[in-house]
Amino acid sequence: MNSERPHGATAISPAAAIVIIGAGQAGGWAAQTLRSEGFTGRLVLIGDETHPPYERPSLSKTVLAGEAAPASTWLLKPEAFEALRLEWWVDSRVVRIDRGAKCLEMSDGELLSYDKLILCTGGKARxxxxxxxxxxxxxxxxxxxxxxxxxxxxxxxxxxxxxxxxxxxxxxxxxxxxxxxxxxxxxxxxxxxxxxxxxxxxxxxxxxxxxxxxxxxxxxxxxxxxxxxxxxxxxxxxxxxxxxxxxxxxGVGLVPNDALARDAGLECDGGVIVDKSCRTSDPDILAAGDVAVTPNPWAGRHLRLESWQNAQEQGIAAARAALGLPVDYAPLPWFWSDQYGMNLQIYGFPLPSHRVVARGTPSGDSFLLFHLDGDDVVQAAVGANAARDLRFARRLIEQRRQVDPDRLADPNVPMARQ
Ligand SMILES: Cc1cc2nc3c(=O)[nH]c(=O)nc-3n(C[C@H](O)[C@H](O)[C@H](O)COP(=O)(O)OP(=O)(O)OC[C@H]3O[C@@H](n4cnc5c(N)ncnc54)[C@H](O)[C@@H]3O)c2cc1C
Missing domain, CATH: 3.50.50.60 (FAD/NAD(P)-binding domain)
Incomplete structure (x- = not known):
C-alpha cells in the first residue's frame, strides 16, 4: 500500500470488496487507481453500456466525423481487465443501493455486497x-x-x-x-x-x-x-x-445520473454532494466525475464539473480516498473544445466581475484572454490556438500572483517572464 497513508488511517482489508457503479471515464480511472495503489481485494466495475470504459470527447469530433474508430476512445482494453483482476459487469444496471445491508440490487434481481462503493454514474443527455x-x-x-x-x-x-x-x-x-x-x-x-x-x-x-x-x-x-x-x-x-x-x-445539457443516490437517501443537489475527499454523506460511499457536486476552492462554492480532466482526476482521487489515503481534491478546472481546427481552452472560472485583459485580438486566429480580479491576480484564462501560452497562464493562476496587466497584454513580453 502507498506509503502516504497517514498514521491512524485504516487500511482497507484485503478481504474487502470495492464496487464502482459506472464504467465510464471516472469509473475506469478509479478501478485502475485502486490496483495501482495496492488494493488486493475484490474489485467490481459495473456498467450499463456494452463498451469498456471510454473517453467521450472525440464522440463529437473525430468519431462523429468517421475519422476515428469508436475503439480508439477506450480507456481500458478488455485484455487489461484480467491483469487488473477487475470484474467488469458489462451491460449490467444497478437499480438500488441498500446502505443498511451494504448491498446493491441489479436489474435482474442479483445482489452484490460492497464494503466501499464509488458512484461514477455520469449523466445523460437532457x-x-x-x-x-x-x-x-x-x-x-x-x-x-x-x-x-x-x-x-x-x-x-x-x-x-x-x-x-x-x-x-x-x-x-x-x-x-x-x-x-x-x-x-x-x-x-x-x-x-x-x-x-x-x-x-x-x-x-x-x-x-x-x-x-x-x-x-x-x-x-x-x-x-x-x-x-x-x-x-x-x-x-x-x-x-x-x-x-x-x-x-x-445539445441542451446534461442530467446527472443521481437517482440511485437520491433513492438511497444520500445528500444530493443537482448531483451527488461530496466533500473534498470525494465522500458522500455516507462515509463508505464516494462519488466522482460528472455526477459529483464538489466543493471547488477556485469557484468558492460547490459545483458539478463536466470535463475530461475532472472525470480522470476525481476518479483517481475517489479511489485513493476509498483506500483511506489523504485526498484534498481541488484541481484548477480545465476544459477544451475543438471546432473547425480551432483549439479553445479554459482554465479556471471566468466571471463577469473580472477585468478582461486580451493578449492578441479575439477576432484573430490565436489569442488569450486573462481574467483578473480587483488585485490584478489572474483568476482564469481562455485561449484560442494558444496552448503553449496557456500553460504559463495556468501557472500564473495557480500561483495566485499579482501581474502587470500591460505586460500581460504585450505579445512581445514572453509569458515565461510575466
Ligand atoms: C460528446 C461529448 C464531447 C465531450 N467533449 C469534451 C471536451 O472536448 N473536453 C472536455 O473536457 N470534456 C468533454 N466532454 C465531457 C467528458 O467526456 C465527461 O465529463 C466525462 O465523460 C465524464 O465521465 P464520467 O465517468 O463522470 O461519466 P460517463 O462517462 O457518463 O460514465 C458514466 C457511466 O455510468 C453508467 N451508468 C449510469 N448509471 C448506471 C447504473 N445505475 N448502473 C450501471 N451503469 C450506470 C453510464 O451509462 C455511463 O457509462 C465531452 C462529453 C461528451 C458527451
Whole structure:
C-alpha cells in the first residue's frame, strides 16, 4: 500500500470488496487507481453500456466525423481487465443501493455486497422538453451508440438543426459542416456558450461558425417540433417561423445520473454532494466525475464539473480516498473544445466581475484572454490556438500572483517572464 497513508488511517482489508457503479471515464480511472495503489481485494466495475470504459470527447469530433474508430476512445482494453483482476459487469444496471445491508440490487434481481462503493454514474443527455418532442425523432449525443447513429446524417444534401449553442451543440455543428451538411444552430440565450465564457469568446465562436457557413440564431426560442408528411422535421420558433430539416440534434445539457443516490437517501443537489475527499454523506460511499457536486476552492462554492480532466482526476482521487489515503481534491478546472481546427481552452472560472485583459485580438486566429480580479491576480484564462501560452497562464493562476496587466497584454513580453 502507498506509503502516504497517514498514521491512524485504516487500511482497507484485503478481504474487502470495492464496487464502482459506472464504467465510464471516472469509473475506469478509479478501478485502475485502486490496483495501482495496492488494493488486493475484490474489485467490481459495473456498467450499463456494452463498451469498456471510454473517453467521450472525440464522440463529437473525430468519431462523429468517421475519422476515428469508436475503439480508439477506450480507456481500458478488455485484455487489461484480467491483469487488473477487475470484474467488469458489462451491460449490467444497478437499480438500488441498500446502505443498511451494504448491498446493491441489479436489474435482474442479483445482489452484490460492497464494503466501499464509488458512484461514477455520469449523466445523460437532457431530452428536449417542447411539444412534439416525444413523437418527433431527434438525436442527442452522449454515447458511442449516439455518435454512430448520428454520423450518417452528416453529409452533403442533408440539413441539420442543432438546438443549443453550447459546447456539444457547437462541436456537432462544426463536424456536420465539415461533412458537408447544411447547419442551423438555434440558441435561446443572447450569445453562444453564455454560461461558461466571456462575450469576447462567444463573439469569436459566432464569427467562426458564420465563416464556415453555419446559420446561428441567437435569442431564438423553440415552441415545438414535429414531423411533416414527407418525413422531414419541422422546428417551430416563438416568432412563428419554422425551420425544416432532415435531422434535429438536441445539445441542451446534461442530467446527472443521481437517482440511485437520491433513492438511497444520500445528500444530493443537482448531483451527488461530496466533500473534498470525494465522500458522500455516507462515509463508505464516494462519488466522482460528472455526477459529483464538489466543493471547488477556485469557484468558492460547490459545483458539478463536466470535463475530461475532472472525470480522470476525481476518479483517481475517489479511489485513493476509498483506500483511506489523504485526498484534498481541488484541481484548477480545465476544459477544451475543438471546432473547425480551432483549439479553445479554459482554465479556471471566468466571471463577469473580472477585468478582461486580451493578449492578441479575439477576432484573430490565436489569442488569450486573462481574467483578473480587483488585485490584478489572474483568476482564469481562455485561449484560442494558444496552448503553449496557456500553460504559463495556468501557472500564473495557480500561483495566485499579482501581474502587470500591460505586460500581460504585450505579445512581445514572453509569458515565461510575466
Ligand atoms: C460528446 C461529448 C464531447 C465531450 N467533449 C469534451 C471536451 O472536448 N473536453 C472536455 O473536457 N470534456 C468533454 N466532454 C465531457 C467528458 O467526456 C465527461 O465529463 C466525462 O465523460 C465524464 O465521465 P464520467 O465517468 O463522470 O461519466 P460517463 O462517462 O457518463 O460514465 C458514466 C457511466 O455510468 C453508467 N451508468 C449510469 N448509471 C448506471 C447504473 N445505475 N448502473 C450501471 N451503469 C450506470 C453510464 O451509462 C455511463 O457509462 C465531452 C462529453 C461528451 C458527451
Amino acid at each position: 431530452a428536449l422538453a417542447v411539444p412534439g418532442a416525444d413523437t418527433t425523432p431527434s438525436y442527442t449525443l452522449r454515447t458511442i451508440g449516439d455518435a454512430l447513429s448520428l454520423a450518417p446524417e452528416l453529409r452533403p444534401g442533408r440539413s441539420i438543426v442543432v438546438i443549443g449553442g453550447g459546447w456539444i451543440g457547437l462541436e456537432v455543428a462544426a463536424t456536420a459542416r465539415q461533412k458537408g451538411a447544411e447547419v442551423t444552430v438555434v440558441e435561446a440565450q443572447g450569445r453562444l456558450c453564455e454560461r461558461t465564457v466571456p462575450p469576447e469568446i462567444s463573439g469569436h465562436l459566432l464569427g467562426l461558425h458564420g465563416a464556415h457557413g453555419t446559420r446561428v440564431m441567437l435569442g431564438a426560442h423553440i415552441t415545438g417540433i414535429a414531423q411533416d408528411a414527407d418525413g422531414l422535421s419541422v422546428v417551430t420558433l416563438a416568432d412563428g417561423n419554422t425551420l425544416t430539416c432532415h435531422a434535429i440534434v438536441a
